[in-house]
Ligand SMILES: Nc1ncnc2c1ncn2[C@@H]1O[C@H](COP(=O)(O)OP(=O)(O)OP(=O)(O)O)[C@@H](O)[C@H]1O
């Protein structure tokens with residue numbers, strides 16, 4: 735599904751600010767894999783997503799998505815194949831537009847060449863039933879700026895699904911939410927992944943979420959993958975085990991590991 739071959743990303747090469755953010759990653763994410771991606775601040779998690787999505791060009795290496803080499807494909811074209819949700823609830827939606835108009839814009843992304851006004855009529859009912867499921871039933875005409883952070887992330891997830899992405903990349907998409915909203919969004923994320931049989935990678939600093947989510951867990955440090963576990967091995971993970979492994983591999987602090995350890 736997603737093959738990453740000897741990927742390297744150097745920011746500001748040849749200057750005093752040179753940073754090797756991705757330092758030789760080989761990874762094969764299989765169709766249907768649901769991956770938690772963890773690692774300390776600056777370990778290269780978001781950069782990996784930015785390279786997969788085409789936000790930044792790679793320094794070297796190859797990215798193959800669903801059999802096609804997308805290494806040099808524009809970010810715009812890749813956005814048809816990849817759905818992304820970020821930490822900041824204000825990033826995925828436009829606050830001055832209504833919920834309906836936001837949904838229309840995201841639907842259009844996946845519909846090249848179709849007469850959109852024809853589609854729009856049937857879409858309203860579909861949008862309303864989707865909104866019902868996330869507690870926003872009947873609010874199509876409300877401006878998105880009125881919604882809470884959790885509601886906006888829920889809407890962003892729905893919008894992301896409008897273009898039928900092959901791959902969903904979640905970059906700490908619950909980190910800015912209160913615990914209840916974060917739990918709701920995690921539940922919704924899992925439902926969406928199941929319903930659409932998605933392949934997904936989720937970056938999180940919450941190791942409990944990371945352990946509970948999906949079938950595979952990957953840990954990065956210093957721009958490299960230092961742990962990649964699946965199936966039963968993943969099920970047997972605990973937060974203390976993860977932290978001691980991380981430290982044994984020379985990792986420093988996870989940003990919130992102390993808090994999680996005292997739970
Ligand atoms: N656009 C950029 N320009 C220059 N350097 C960058 C850029 N983006 C990331 N970096 C650098 O690359 C390294 C990896 O950063 P990245 O954002 O991928 O880490 P991360 O694992 O997502 O961290 P966090 O958990 O804090 O989000 C860091 O040293 C960072 O400063």
Ligand SMILES: [Mg+2]
Pocket residue numbers: 779780781
């Ligand atoms: Mg990041």
